[in-house]
Amino acid sequence: xxxxxxxxxxxxxxxxxxxxxxxxxxxxxxxxxxxxxxxxxxxxxxxxxxxxxxxxxxxxxxxxxxxxxxxxxxxxxxxxxxxxxxxxxxxxxxxxxxxxxxxxxxxxxxxxxxxxxxxxxxxxxxxxxxxxxxxxxxxxxxxxxxxxxxxxxxxxxxxxxxxxxxxxxxxxxxxxxxxxxxxxxxxxxxxxxxxxxxxxxxxxxxxxxxxxxxxxxxxxxxxxxxxxxxxxxxx
Amino acid sequence: xxxxxxxxxxxxxxxxxxxxxxxxxxxxxxxxxxxxxxxxxxxxxxxxxxxxxxxxxxxxxxxxxxxxxxxxxxxxxxxxxxxxxxxxxxxxxxxxxxxxxxxxxxxxxxxxxxxxxxxxxxxxxxxxxxxxxxxxxxxxxxxxxxxxxxxxxxxxxxxxxxxxxxxxxxxxxxxxxxxxxxxxxxxxxxxxxxxxxxxxxxxxxxxxxxx
Numbered sequence: 001x002x003x004x005x006x007x008x009x010x011x012x013x014x015x016x017x018x019x020x021x022x023x024x025x026x027x028x029x030x031x032x033x034x035x036x037x038x039x040x041x042x043x044x045x046x047x048x049x050x051x052x053x054x055x056x057x058x059x060x061x062x063x064x065x066x067x068x069x070x071x072x073x074x075x076x077x078x079x080x081x082x083x084x085x086x087x088x089x090x091x092x093x094x095x096x097x098x099x100x101x102x103x104x105x106x107x108x109x110x111x112x113x114x115x116x117x118x119x120x121x122x123x124x125x126x127x128x129x130x131x132x133x134x135x136x137x138x139x140x141x142x143x144x145x146x147x148x149x150x151x152x153x154x155x156x157x158x159x160x161x162x163x164x165x166x167x168x169x170x171x172x173x174x175x176x177x178x179x180x181x182x183x184x185x186x187x188x189x190x191x192x193x194x195x196x197x198x199x200x201x202x203x204x205x206x207x208x209x210x211x212x213x214x215x216x217x218x219x220x221x222x223x224x225x226x227x228x229x230x231x232x233x234x235x
Numbered sequence: 236x237x238x239x240x241x242x243x244x245x246x247x248x249x250x251x252x253x254x255x256x257x258x259x260x261x262x263x264x265x266x267x268x269x270x271x272x273x274x275x276x277x278x279x280x281x282x283x284x285x286x287x288x289x290x291x292x293x294x295x296x297x298x299x300x301x302x303x304x305x306x307x308x309x310x311x312x313x314x315x316x317x318x319x320x321x322x323x324x325x326x327x328x329x330x331x332x333x334x335x336x337x338x339x340x341x342x343x344x345x346x347x348x349x350x351x352x353x354x355x356x357x358x359x360x361x362x363x364x365x366x367x368x369x370x371x372x373x374x375x376x377x378x379x380x381x382x383x384x385x386x387x388x389x390x391x392x393x394x395x396x397x398x399x400x401x402x403x404x405x406x407x408x409x410x411x412x413x414x415x416x417x418x419x420x421x422x423x424x425x426x427x428x429x430x431x432x433x434x435x436x437x438x439x440x441x442x443x444x445x446x
Contacts, residue, residue, distance in 0.1 A: 009386060010343070012340065017341065020340035021340075024337050091322055096318070097341060099313050101343055102341070183395040235292065
């Protein structure tokens with residue numbers, strides 16, 4: 001035996017495996033800056049096109065703002081979904097994830113969390129700047145941010161199901177949008193609705209609670225669905 | 236030491252795209268033995284290996300690990316399994332060391348820096364730790380993938396064409412690594428078009444034939 005490998009290699013628990021996945025995804029995202037910046041710039045451009053298109057009538061812009069910002073955020077979050085599993089599928093890492101003794105659903109959860117941190121969270125942070133263009137006041141901007149903060153993780157989680165289902169399919173981008181956008185409707189309704197409800201003098205508690213409920217539901221179910229879809233697409 | 240492991244197939248068959256690739260494959264492998272799967276192109280060698288891993292579902296017959304069908308014990312089984320497929324599972328824009336750390340973590344292992352350096356230098360990659368994988372040659376990438384194997388405590392190794400793209404020295408290193416693994420009571424299932432002797436252990440031959 002030449003230089004034999006020491007047998008006392010430290011083993012790690014499930015949470016550290018998930019952390020390893022999260023750290024890797026974030027390191028990769030930061031290394032390929034285009035992937036992080038593209039959705040963000042797309043969000044800013046699309047949201048800025050509306051005032052140019054519909055004119056500078058401030059009342060109209062103010063009423064449209066929550067909906068426009070939320071739809072733009074939805075589309076921007078879609079942009080990076082396709083790549084969620086594509087490179088791992090191409091280089092074989094996905095096979096190793098399926099064969100890991102850590103449940104695939106938990107690895108997927110870590111990947112979805114990384115997707116939120118890289119493409120959802122930047123949208124949340126930029127949204128107030130864009131909101132100012134539409135003349136939203138401080139209170140409305142705050143509510144917009146809270147609703148996006150509760151809603152965008154759901155977008156990443158639900159989107160991961162679509163990304164897994166369309167893995168290895170030609171023209172996956174369009175198919176992915178057709179599959180996933182309808183599923184985003186509840187998030188859009190309650191997200192944009194929260195800002196509008198407050199402007200109309202109604203409470204926002206109901207909207208935000210429903211957004212949080214959607215988040216909890218998707219936290220539980222979407223990793224299971226995504227893991228099942230990944231197993232099918234690898235067969 | 237856990238109980239001595241064994242792997243067996245009974246009446247295993249595979250249908251792909253409506254075509255029967257092979258059927259009625261029986262085989263039994265004990266600790267310290269290796270199975271050499273041969274056969275013409277397209278006869279289903281890779282399909283067989285993916286079934287052994289649990290990546291493809293077993294439709295006909297059974298694959299038993301320690302006497303229990305693998306699909307009934309996936310989590311425990313996968314802890315005992317290390318698979319090296321056609322793809323190296325390396326992320327091109329990460330360094331050699333980062334890749335090794337990540338693939339080990341997926342197997343629930345955290346080798347320290349010294350252990351990682353040692354295993355890389357064993358495979359002739361001394362001083363390459365911080366290099367991006369995309370700057371390595373095909374053979375070197377294969378060697379990084381093999382380092383993962385050397386770090387793994389898994390008792391069953393499933394290797395699909397492991398010698399591809401490797402030079403003579405690399406092939407010998409891998410054969411030595413497998414021989415060590417077998418000597419320690421491991422099992423190996425291997426396909427290759429190159430007949431490489433593994434230590435002094437004769438293989439169990441499984442020649443797949445079209446049904």
